[in-house]
Amino acid sequence: MANGITTVRDAGGDLTSSVLEWRKAIANNELVGPKIFTSGPKIDGPNGTWAGSLDVDNEEDITNALDSLEAIPSDFVKIYDSRISGANYIKTIEEAEKRNLITSGHMPFTVELNETIDAGIDAVEHLYYIMKGSSANEKEITQQLIKKEIGFWDAMPLLQSSYSDSTALATFTNLKEHNVFVVPTLHIGRVLSYLDEVDHSKDDYLKYMSTGIQQTYKGRIDRVKNATDKQVADRKALDQFFGKLAYKLSENGVSLLAGSDSGAYNSYTYPGISLHKELEAMVNIGMSPLNALKTSAYNGAKFLKQDADYGTISEGKIADIVLLNRNPLEDIKNTQDIFMVLSNGNQHSKSDLNHLLNSAIVN
DSSP: OOSSSEEEEEEOOOHHHHHHHHHHHHHSSSOOEEEEEEEEOOOSTTSSSSTTOOESSSHHHHHHHHHHHHHTSSSSSSOOOOOOOOHHHHHHHHHHHHOOOOOOOOOTTSSSSHHHHHTTEEEEESSHHHHHTTTTTHHHHHHHTTSSSSSSHHHHHHHHBBBBBHHHHHHHHHHHTTEEEEEEHHHHHHHTTTTTTTTTTTGGGGSSSSSSHHHHHHHHHHHHHOOOOOOOOHHHHHHHHHHHHHHHHHTTTTTBBBOOOOTTTTTTTTTHHHHHHHHHHHOOOOOOHHHIIIIIIIIIHHHTOTTTTTTSOOSSSSOOEEEEOTTTTTTTGGGGGGEEEEEEEEEEEHHHHHHHHHHOOOO
C-alpha cells in the first residue's frame, strides 16, 4: 500500500489460511493492505517443488483439487510444472474450464503451447513457454523432452535459436483469439540474470525483508557463483531475448499482465516497488507508458473478470485510486511519485504512506 499497490494477485503457496485472514482484516479496516485475489495452493504433480501444493496424479485427484479450491473459494487456479504430467496438466485446465474457473500457470515442457491454449488456459506465467511456442522446432524439441533426451535448461538455447517470426505470429494470433494473457516478469528476469554484476547489499528495500526471507535468496546467488561463464552469458542473452519477445507480444496485440513474482527465493525482488520496476522494464523494451500501465489495473481486472468493479476510473466502480504528483505518461517512473492513495474507503496521504514504510522496517 505504501507503494500505491491497492490490489495484488497471490499466485499460490502454503499461506492460504493466513492470506484469507489478512483479506478479511483488510476488508474490515483492521489491517492496512491491498485487496487480495488468491489462487490458494498451487496444483502440481506428486511431490511438487512447493510446500502446500495440491498433488494430482489422476482424474480423481484433479476433481478433488478443483473441489478444494472452489471450497476456499479461490479466485483463480494456479498450475505449476515441477512434477505434473503433460496429460494431467491439460486435463486440469479442461476440467477447470468446464467449471468456468480462471486458470494461469507454468507449462510442462512436454506439452506444446498451442495444446495449452486450446485447452483453455487464461494466462501464461513467464516467457519460457511463449518462446517454446514461437520455435519452428517446437514439436521436435518437445519429443526430445518427452523421451528425456534433454532437460528444461538444455532446451533453452535450442528454442531460442529456432525462433521463427512466422511461427511466433501464428502463436500470437492463437493467444489473442483465445483471450490468453501473458505475464512477462521482465524485472525479476533482469535482476536474476545480473546477480553476478550487481551488489544488492545496499538496496533500499532490503531492510523490509526479514532474515528468513533473505536466507532464501542464497540458493539463486550460489547458483550464479557456481555457474560457468557460458551459463552466465546464456542467461543474459535469454534475458535480452525475452525483452524483444515481450515487445513483439505487445506490438501484436497480445494482452500482457504486470507480474512482479516477488517472494521467497526470488532474490532482491521486493513487494510493492517491484511492480513499478516491472512497468519501467516494459517501457525500457519499447512499450509506451500507456500500454505498460494497462498491464496492471486495466488488464488485471479483465483477467480476473472483475472489470465491472475495477480497472478504470468511472462512476460506480470501487475507488482504489492512486493520485500522483507527476504524469506517468511522460515518465513511467512518476508512478512512484505518490500524492495519495484511496483504497477500501480510506485516504492515505504521503505522510501516512511514509509511516507505513517506516513501520515495516525489520532490519
